[in-house]
Amino acid sequence: MNVGVKYCGGCRSGYGRKAEAARAEAAARAACEAAGRVSFSAAEKGGGYGALLVVCGCKARCADISQYGAGGRTVYIDHEGGHQEAAGALALLAKEEKKP
Amino acid sequence: MALMTGEQYIESLRKLDTQVYLFGRKEPNWVDHPIIRPSINCVAMTYDLAQDPEHEDLMTATSNLTGRKVNRFAHLHMGPGDLIKKVKMQRLLGRKTASCFQRCVGMDAFNAVFSTTYECDKAHGTNYHENFKNFVIYVQDNDLTVDGAMTDPKGDRGKSQGQQADSDLFVRVVERRPDGIVVRGAKAHQTGSINSHEHLVMPTQAVAEGDADYAVSFAVPSDAPGLFMIYGRQASDTRKLEPGADIDLGNKRFGGQEALVVFDNVFVPNERIFMNGEYDFAGMLVERFAGYHRQSYGGCKVGVGDVIIGAAALAAEYNGASKASHVKDKLIEMTHLNETLYSCGIACSCEGYCTEAGNYQIDLLLANVCKQNVTRFPYEIVRLAEDIAGGLMVTMPSETDFKSDLKVPTPSDLTVGEWCGKFFAGIEGVTTENRMRILRFLENICLGSSAVGYRTESMHGAGSPQAQRIMIARQGDIDGKKQLAKDIAGIKD
Numbered sequence: 379m380n381v382g383v384k385y386c387g388g389c390r391s392g393y394g395r396k397a398e399a400a401r402a403e404a405a406a407r408a409a410c411e412a413a414g415r416v417s418f419s420a421a422e423k424g425g426g427y428g429a430l431l432v433v434c435g436c437k438a439r440c441a442d443i444s445q446y447g448a449g450g451r452t453v454y455i456d457h458e459g460g461h462q463e464a465a466g467a468l469a470l471l472a473k474e475e476k477k478p
Numbered sequence: 479m480a481l482m483t484g485e486q487y488i489e490s491l492r493k494l495d496t497q498v499y500l501f502g503r504k505e506p507n508w509v510d511h512p513i514i515r516p517s518i519n520c521v522a523m524t525y526d527l528a529q530d531p532e533h534e535d536l537m538t539a540t541s542n543l544t545g546r547k548v549n550r551f552a553h554l555h556m557g558p559g560d561l562i563k564k565v566k567m568q569r570l571l572g573r574k575t576a577s578c579f580q581r582c583v584g585m586d587a588f589n590a591v592f593s594t595t596y597e598c599d600k601a602h603g604t605n606y607h608e609n610f611k612n613f614v615i616y617v618q619d620n621d622l623t624v625d626g627a628m629t630d631p632k633g634d635r636g637k638s639q640g641q642q643a644d645s646d647l648f649v650r651v652v653e654r655r656p657d658g659i660v661v662r663g664a665k666a667h668q669t670g671s672i673n674s675h676e677h678l679v680m681p682t683q684a685v686a687e688g689d690a691d692y693a694v695s696f697a698v699p700s701d702a703p704g705l706f707m708i709y710g711r712q713a714s715d716t717r718k719l720e721p722g723a724d725i726d727l728g729n730k731r732f733g734g735q736e737a738l739v740v741f742d743n744v745f746v747p748n749e750r751i752f753m754n755g756e757y758d759f760a761g762m763l764v765e766r767f768a769g770y771h772r773q774s775y776g777g778c779k780v781g782v783g784d785v786i787i788g789a790a791a792l793a794a795e796y797n798g799a800s801k802a803s804h805v806k807d808k809l810i811e812m813t814h815l816n817e818t819l820y821s822c823g824i825a826c827s828c829e830g831y832c833t834e835a836g837n838y839q840i841d842l843l844l845a846n847v848c849k850q851n852v853t854r855f856p857y858e859i860v861r862l863a864e865d866i867a868g869g870l871m872v873t874m875p876s877e878t879d880f881k882s883d884l885k886v887p888t889p890s891d892l893t894v895g896e897w898c899g900k901f902f903a904g905i906e907g908v909t910t911e912n913r914m915r916i917l918r919f920l921e922n923i924c925l926g927s928s929a930v931g932y933r934t935e936s937m938h939g940a941g942s943p944q945a946q947r948i949m950i951a952r953q954g955d956i957d958g959k960k961q962l963a964k965d966i967a968g969i970k971d
């Protein structure tokens with residue numbers, strides 16, 4: 379599954395979003411070994427991703443994802459430590475995508 | 479053209495033939511001048527962050543005019559969402575630079591001129607809106623920095639434009655030609671003017687019928703013939719000229735910039751004219767620009783405030799005072815003041831409304847309340863920071879002394895640097911140098927060169943406090959509120 383990584387603008391992020399996203403990527407890769415391959419790249423508009431990982435600095439989750447098209451398969455990180463939950467959600471989506 | 483990187487922006491400045499005077503001399507290589515360069519680095523940050531996936535959601539937008547990706551500093555706000563993102567972007571940049579990053583005035587001017595030209599054309603049958611749209615597209619596509627030039631020198635404040643002893647004290651049209659106009663005068667206190675590719679000029683105040691030549695708005699390149707700038711000096715600016723200066727600067731990399739911009743008979747071609755005698759629209763333009771700019775301060779100063787609060791907390795920590803309840807309470811108060819400013823910036827954005835031209839204007843009452851608070855709260859924030867920092871932030875020896883290996887001929891046989899290191903140490907585990915760094919940062923922002931942006935700009939930028947009070951009086955709806963009281967109290971007139 380192709381995951382587009384999209385960040386909010388980070389106006390007053392209370393944690394290191396990049397590091398948290400990297401942890402989510404690593405955890406998702408590990409969890410997805412059984413479910414199939416998962417790759418990550420910086421999200422681009424109209425990218426047609428299997429899922430979108432949206433990394434937000436706070437609970438406001440104000441990142442504009444309207445043009446990034448992942449058909450509602452959107453996973454958020456909005457706090458430090460959020461990578462675990464995000465990785466689990468991405469693994470589930472990868473599993474679903476693999477189903478015929 | 480793609481968005482520029484910070485480095486490309488700096489290189490683009492070198493291609494301009496901007497005329498800069500500093501300390502009584504013409505400065506040919508102003509881009510690399512140690513006094514000017516920190517302010518250029520600051521603007522460069524507005525370019526670099528736009529390239530960064532971690533920040534592009536705030537830093538860029540899709541142009542309503544071309545559908546292309548543009549830097550938000552060149553964007554027309556097309557909804558409350560854009561207005562909110564603008565404030566968030568400004569907070570982000572304040573946090574990254576702890577300085578004035580200068581590009582806001584141009585953005586605020588775009589949005590005000592865009593809507594005003596539309597309404598002016600409707601009333602007068604002029605073609606300014608189309609002119610202006612073309613200018614905005616040019617700026618967006620070339621990712622330019624634009625100085626929003628409003629404030630005239632004004633001479634005798636008790637007199638109108640035409641009553642001044644020297645007619646040049648407000649920018650005016652001195653000649654009208656078939657292909658354009660010739661303008662004359664100056665703009666004072668111009669933030670980032672030297673670092674701008676273009677100047678977007680607006681009248682400074684409402685204009686009466688008899689003074690119609692002062693109702694003029696236009697754009698010219700910063701190196702237009704007849705245009706030159708005289709750099710505004712800042713407190714402690716010559717520290718930047720000291721060899722190897724670092725710690726004593728407080729903020730070595732970033733800073734703000736203001737200059738006097740003189741227009742000595744500058745020609746403006748027709749397609750760059752956005753107002754030319756329509757005095758009845760000067761007031762609207764001023765009010766709208768001021769409204770946007772008063773919103774801006776609810777973002778930029780808040781970001782700088784974040785850094786000051788962090789610095790004060792570090793100073794307390796290095797001092798061994800961070801557990802004191804009054805110190806904690808002062809940090810809470812600083813945070814409360816800072817977030818109140820942010821709340822105002824966000825609130826006036828949320829309540830933004832659509833202009834006839836289609837872009838969004840902030841809520842004027844709330845933006846004026848925002849700026850009125852900005853004329854006060856940063857002063858209280860730095861007062862509290864100075865309280866927490868202790869007197870050392872203004873009595874500490876220079877970094878040269880801290881680094882000096884000159885022996886002091888006394889029984890201990892220590893160097894000047896060793897004596898400094900010994901007596902200016904704070905808690906164990908923190909180097910004296912780090913303590914010095916944070917105290918110098920606070921000195922710089924509280925009363926050094928960065929205080930220009932954090933304090934006095936908070937007071938006068940976008941208009942002195944009284945200007946907001948006049949707007950608050952106009953927008954405050956006292957009559958409506960009297961009626962509310964009458965209704966509740968059962969008063970029937």
Ligand SMILES: Cc1cc2nc3c(=O)[nH]c(=O)nc-3n(C[C@H](O)[C@H](O)[C@H](O)COP(=O)(O)OP(=O)(O)OC[C@H]3O[C@@H](n4cnc5c(N)ncnc54)[C@H](O)[C@@H]3O)c2cc1C
Binds near residue numbers: 665
């Ligand atoms: C750091 C900084 C950056 C700035 N950046 C920009 C910029 O980028 N672009 C730009 O266009 N402008 C800029 N300004 C200018 C700013 O908008 C003006 O400073 C502000 O409008 C006040 O004008 P002034 O400085 O001439 O002060 P004055 O107008 O002289 O005001 C001084 C005092 O006199 C009072 N006063 C003045 N006139 C009257 C009157 N007629 N009746 C009663 N009271 C009066 C004022 O209320 C105030 O209390 C900047 C200013 C600063 C300090």
